[in-house]
Amino acid sequence: MTAPTSDVILDRMMSLHPKVIDLTLGRMARLLPRLGDPQLRLPPVIHVAGTNGKGSTQAMLRAGIEAAGQSAHAYTSPHLARFHERIRVAGEILAEPELAALLAECESANAGEDITFFEITTCAAFLAFARTPADWTLLEVGLGGRWDATNVIGRPKLSIITPVSPDHQQYLGETLVEIADAKAGIIKRGVPCVVGPQPPEAMAVIEAEADARAAPLLVRGQHWMCWAERGRMVFQDETGLLDLPLPNLPGPHQIDNAGAALAALRHLGFDEAACEAAVTRAHWPGRMQRLRHGPLAAAAPRAELWLDGGHNPAGGRAVAATLAAMPARATHLVVGMLNTKDVAGYLAPLAEVADSLHAVSIPGERNTLPADATAEAARAAGFAATISAGVAEAVAEIVAAEPEARILICGSLYLAGHVLRENG
Missing domain, CATH: 3.40.1190.10 (Mur-like, catalytic domain)
Known part of the structure; x- marks a missing residue:
């Protein structure tokens, strides 16, 4: 056996x-x-x-x-x-x-x-x-x-x-x-x-x-x-x-x-x-990780693609400070979160450093916050927010309008894991 x-x-x-x-x-x-x-x-x-x-x-x-x-x-x-x-x-x-x-x-x-x-x-x-x-x-x-x-x-x-x-x-x-x-x-x-x-x-x-x-x-x-x-x-x-x-x-x-x-x-x-x-020499995937290879990167060859699994207010502040310290570039977020998290607290600092937000649900995660709820919270935080069918769709929508954008996929380690699995 x-x-x-x-x-x-x-x-x-x-x-x-x-x-x-x-x-x-x-x-x-x-x-x-x-x-x-x-x-x-x-x-x-x-x-x-x-x-x-x-x-x-x-x-x-x-x-x-x-x-x-x-x-x-x-x-x-x-x-x-x-x-x-x-x-x-x-x-x-x-x-x-x-x-x-x-x-x-x-x-x-x-x-x-x-x-x-x-x-x-x-x-x-x-x-x-x-x-x-x-x-x-x-x-x-x-x-x-x-x-x-x-x-x-x-x-x-x-x-x-x-x-x-x-x-x-x-x-x-x-x-x-x-x-x-x-x-x-x-x-x-x-x-x-x-x-x-x-x-x-x-x-x-x-x-x-x-x-x-x-x-x-x-x-x-x-x-x-x-x-x-x-x-x-x-x-x-x-x-x-x-x-x-x-x-x-x-x-x-x-x-x-x-x-x-x-x-x-x-x-x-x-x-x-x-x-x-x-x-x-430290390596720690999913924490402000630059994605340079795989299907997502290939679909956005001129964009700057990042991935982060932070999911609480302190994580949001850390990501915002990281983005603020980078060279100026149009910045767009792809966000999926769990329904157990302080979504407003996480998004508030990011609204100061990003130009738009594409909300997604986390595939296969029973506790995902629905994309429409994430978008609603993002609008309340001051974002121009839209709903996307998934991460790949969100990235495609962003680069169609701004091919050289900085794109950060963020909001949950579960979303980060999904991206890493799907993106090789």
Whole structure:
């Protein structure tokens, strides 16, 4: 009999719990011992939480670690094109046979009991990481922190909290204080924590948690600084000053993400060459990614085509700042969003930097915001908005009027994933 593929097993795993998200560590505590407690046998862990910038910061950490000749496991979510992207073992995306076998093992050990998709797949990642040697383990929190499935790690080597802002309020709480409390839950007793720029109320929560756990903080503005100067990036901490190239990941917000990664690398003893590689060699698809190949690019040969998966107000501000820093060019957005997001908050800053918006629904996504609702929200934000049948149609409509336009496809990681799959 042919063994089931990972897609078949993943589909079954989606039905193991009536809720997609149910924040608790109880089910992890039940399943992990059945798997031999792989979370206790991981290489040193760097645990990353925050609302925005987690993935970029982790990508920079991995680039720096690998440039130093060391290896790192990396766990991220959500994926864009394929689930396999979530689990990178010693630098390599987990291959299909190994992934299918791991998932089947976790499914068997779980024996049909309630468990969320993210929880059981996180167990699979831990199992993969525990069985393959590496120097480091990079864990990105899925949602929140305190009750996230990744937070079964008792004593990481280092924690990182990137900027905290409103998102996922239906799970984490309506106030910034509640959201920051969830993120600060990754802080462990005595374990240093690098902290990116925070609103004052979030910083107060993080400081209180760190005080309660006697965890040293390395805070931007207190223990390290970073800024752009004359086309370069300057980083300074108690060790000294680094004069580096600007991050290769586009956008002014990547300066702070790079700063957090550099603060972590310097604390862990990595040298200047590793730090430079962190900011110049990181790769993180779907975050202000230039699309130069594939059917979409071929259909718009004179246009400048970009893709970004940001989806909350902070993400909208970051994208707007990135567009504002680019050379002047007619700019048009193709936007698809989920109905669980703050659409008005995301669109408001973008209305200042874009000339029009084409609204689309996200194909195959049950929680997509209908294109007409996105267009209505865009008009309320001040956009000249139209509805398009899909991304390819929107791009064709834009280049028919302005062949050399700058086009940004944005609003959701799910839309970004669809574009990457369809565009090769």
